[in-house]
Amino acid sequence: MFIAAAAWSLAASWRLLCIVMLAMLALLFVAEADAVAGSGTGSSSSSNGGLGNQAVFTSSFLVRFRRGVDNDFAHKVADKYGFDNLGPLAGADGHEYHFKHRTLPHARSRRSLTHTRAIKSHPSVHTAVQQPGFRRVKRGLRPQVPAIHGLHYAATLGESNDVDIEPTDPYFPMQWYLKNTGQNGGKVRLDLNVQAAWSQGITGKNVTTAIMDDGVDYMHPDLKFNYNAEASYDFSSNDPFPYPRYTDDWFNSHGTRCAGEVAAARDNGICGVGVAYDSKIAGIRMLDQPYMTDLIEANSMGHEPHKIHIYSASWGPTDDGKTVDGPRNATMRAIVQGVNEGRNGLGNIYVWASGDGGEEDDCNCDGYAASMWTISINSAINDGQNAHYDESCSSTLASTFSNGAKDPNTGVATTDLYGKCTTTHSGTSAAAPEAAGVFALALEANPQLTWRDIQHLTVLTSKRNSLFDAKNRFYWTMNGVGLEFNHLFGFGVLDAGAMVTLSKQWHSVPARYHCEAGEINKAQPIIMGRSLFWDIKTDACKGTDTEVNYLEHVQAVITANASRRGDLELFLTSPMGTKSMILSRRANDDDHRDGFTKWPFMTTHSWGEYPQGTWKLEARFNSAQTRIGHLIEWSLVLHGTKEAPYRTLSPSSPHSKLAIVKKAHEDKKMK
């Protein structure tokens, strides 16, 4: 515990130091390498380059306000929390002030989180950063006393908030998904908002993300210090070293590219920077053999569930628009075990790429992406449109970014095989690891988050931003408790800053129950040109052990058949009127034999709603030709909580999604 904390503060102090020591970058890189190696192996790292391994924090705080305030106001705020206001910073338009705590010791080796938190709890305060102390060495002179001083007021003049400095990695300017400045025709600020998370000192420390793929180039200089060898494995050749297999076309670069998006190191002059650049990646090589087996999939997803926090998968059933397939028996069991028991009982996070089948496919036909236990991630391009290859489905929870704009320089910049860099990583493959990185940040901010907390946080902090359907098919719609969703993007694009902030104050959601709400079992023909409606009226298991009052996932388990499966469309409407398209037309699916047998179509769109009332299932054919088919069986399964999930949380803003849903839940109780 102590060693971990020491490594943490060492890494943190190092980044702060970096700001004023940019000239000594090369030297610092060595220090970082040391720090990371130290935390990885558990050994203590030695002092390096005279910077010292002793982090020192002063009683000085840099406080940034949300708006410009005058000195009197700052005085009052300072007074309220036991600080003295030493005055505004120059050039900050009244946004930034220097506070000094009255009772904190002049220098201490640990940050005082309680004091930082206290000052940050003021609604006007945006951030508060406790200032580290440095040694200042005059050039050519030997210091007489190794004095430790607080950062003097004058010393911060003209300097911006240290952690707000951008990474210096050469590919960072091309990583528009981290910071969109409008490069290559993108939309300014349409990005993952990672800087807001980094500014809070959250960079993914002590979190491991496994890349289940074709291996990882763990010798890559941008990845090697963030590689978790202990949690890695090679199932394709049965050894602990998931180094990728060589092919002439360098086909096996996929895992390395995904890994760089999560955890490429910062400020080392190599490639770009990962979303969670202090987190670890584990490689699980499992895609690289001629045939896949249930055994390999199951073992991969259940590999080291207590050392690995997040599993990222960018593969799945064929995206040919006619496949209906999912995890087999052993794999399904492994996922269930992962969410139930993994991460010492908190549950592993499985992140899934929703698929590249384009508009003619529906990821609800992909049993991996459609599972409640995976977080299915879709992608948007740099101006907010959906990518042309995006599949859509109601099980998608949120979106991140990938390539697809006309400008070829809008791919995803990341690490590449054999120590190289690339700017052209692509597809929803590239989107899933970005999400994994954001979740790694959330888990550092609050390591006690369960797998469900992560999904709740995703729903509450994802942003509509400027995402839109380029073809005007799917609009943003408000569900019954005021949450905006879009069939393409789920609840919107991930916002790392917002997620980290909310994670810090999060209280674990109440117990989850599974309610079988009703079942209809009567084969009924679906007539061309008419919709077949089935209703299930439910009290959502009221008064039983499995009572559900606030929804999370909803599953419609359906058996149906059609003379052309691809022309069948299914819609599920909740009692609060939220209509989810749980199966869209799939133009290429010409199946006429298999249909769907007890297939669990899942929707996230009713998140937070109350399930009591009448659920409506609509089945219809979307085809110019005559089709025949039957709806044979429908059972409705509701998953959610009995207690209001957010009752113990206090929203920071009355306009936040949390505040809106919470209010909806409270209003409901009044009735």
Place this chain on the structure above:
Amino acid sequence: MSWTTVIIDFPGICLLLGCLAALLEGSVGVQGFQSKDSVFADVLLSELLNRMDNDMQVGYYDVDNEGDLAVAAAAAAAADKDNVDLVSRSEYARLCDGGRDCVLQAANSNPSLRDHEFLQHSSLWGPQYVTGGMGEGQSRYNTIAKTDASLPAYCNPPNPCPEGYDMETMGGNCITDFDNTAIYSREFQAAQDCTCDNEHMFDCADQENGVNGEADNSEMNAAVEKFLMQQFGSDNNVPNNANGVVKKAAHMAGLRMDALPNPFLQVGPDDRLPIAAKKGNMLFH
């Protein structure tokens, strides 16, 4: 259109045949998976049987009496002794009044303060079409559903020692003197006798040792046969290869797989699934 009538009667037949299938299950050890492209597709009865056979084995909620969730919940709860019962858990939640430390206390004292998820998914049958991403179109492997026993593999990549990796404590045998280049890996793999990956190697002819005019997947078929032999222990039991690829003595000699076969590839018949490929490698125009 005979399927319509069958479908309508499906639930009824289901009950009858379900029992039949259950009886048969003991004696019929091997599942008859079917290819979606199978020429036997029209044999409706056998297909139904197969499906129900599957249904029985891969039960919804993993409980034989599918459907009744309360029963499933009770069963699962009973099976899991560590599970706190539902009432006490919700009581606990109520006692925990939402103070800041509540989360930590709850998590520390009882890490599974929530309901367990149930295995719950559709029964799946037939070959698993887990490709995707690359190319996005036709599957790159013929989805052959012929009988085979176990699986071939490609060359093994080199295993460099990870940064900070301690050979003594971790006990692996990795390469310390490693050059992270394509050339190193290529040469490392070229020294092995293994299945040539003709999807991603420009020229597999070098490895064919002068065997010309073979079908593209001959290497693979040979590897499959090799494994069949391994599985059944004798040449006599090797089923005729439907693709009609001639078995070459040279191939068999050349196909020395690793001394220790990968246990993850030692699977039963019908478990061979086309490879899951990655999403998005070819999405740049």
